[in-house]
Amino acid sequence: MNIIVGKNSGFCAGVKYTISKTEEELGKTSGKVDCLGEIIHNKQVVNSLEQKGLRIINSIDEAENKVIIRAHGISRDVYEKAKANNIKLIDLTCPKVLRIHNQVEAYSSDNYFIFLFGVKNHPETIGTFSFCGNNSYLLEDTADIDNAISSFKASGLKDLLIISQTTFSLSLFDEMSSIILNKLNSDYNVHVEKSICNATSLRQLETKELSAKVDLMIIIGGKNSSNTKKLYEVALNNCKNAISIETKDDLDLSFVKSFENIGIMAGASTPDYIIDDVCNAIKQ
Ligand code: SF4
Known part of the structure; x- marks a missing residue:
């Protein structure tokens, strides 16, 4: 193994x-x-x-x-x-979250309308959205785009900032921004700020690569961790046997035993000892 x-x-x-x-x-x-x-x-x-x-x-x-x-x-x-x-x-x-707070405040005072991409009930998104001012719209996925654009057009503003929660999905960010850019004509000025933090981007990219070459992909992290959920979605897109666990106690070892190549990735809130515990349980 x-x-x-x-x-x-x-x-x-x-x-x-x-x-x-x-x-x-x-x-x-x-x-x-x-x-x-x-x-x-x-x-x-x-x-x-x-x-x-x-x-x-x-x-x-x-x-x-x-x-x-x-x-x-x-x-x-x-x-x-x-x-x-x-x-x-x-x-x-x-500091990466504070930087976004400062950016949205600055763009808002420059009369930009703000589209914030993020998980609606996530504390980081709630915090950031409070700095966006009245001319703003919170979008969780592509289903929110049409209402967001109507709201932007109704504001009478011509400048738009697109920005996101630090742990937003890289692929969803690209998909949503390109739909929005295609729906707005040249009357509008759109600034796209890819504010997903480096730690999140690297983790999502590595999860994508690793899950494509293993038979089983295990994602370790808290059940209410936004970045862990994104990793699981990325893994599932590339490996049909992807599972999400909090600790080694959630592992079904008889299931794990049937795989030869196993990939492991953990979210930003997972301590090293929990990752080691999972590896040791599998090796044993
Ligand atoms: S994932 Fe970590 S480094 Fe990235 S913004 Fe959140 S706390 Fe900061």
Whole structure:
């Protein structure tokens, strides 16, 4: 049996930074730190930080201590509420997400209409959309394009920015942007900003390549992790035997045993030890 683990598997730089800063804060404050939402989409890592004293809160109204802002970032109104209530924030928003917040704000004040591609209920998308201003439309897939274009035309604006969530699908981004460009005539000026982060692009491209040459592709990551779901979709497009698991406990080893060449890729919130556990379980 041949097992190939994708070299872009596991924690991205943004997640590594978030976890190390959180551990540092927990050390300084003897565990008196709140985090707005799950710190990363991995329940094993969240449980371990909770044991060290991290408290997950679902709204800024529940804050009792300093509040960690995770890599996904937050909405403008949450920043405002924290400021109004003197809540100290430890802002660990990934610089790549912050860059998009700044870009959409700048384009919006230059009178651009903004199309934001993203998963509608994802915290990063909700946060970014709050910086887009009123002349904006959130699109999850091609089904949203016609309404988005009607809304843009009704605004009377002529300039359009297309931008996306950092973990959006590369292929869907290209497909949606080219449909939009084809539907708008030369009266409109469209700027396409491919804002999918490098860690996400490399992971999706490697998943595509690896899944095309193995018999079984295993994607490891949290069930509510957006980037893990995208990897699974990419894998399934290229390998009919693609499965998505959170840990080795989700593996059906008798099924896995029937394959000769196995590829493994893990989402940005999956720690190395979970990837190692899966490999060891298969080897054994
Ligand atoms: S996936 Fe990209 S944008 Fe998100 S935290 Fe990691 S590096 Fe930052």
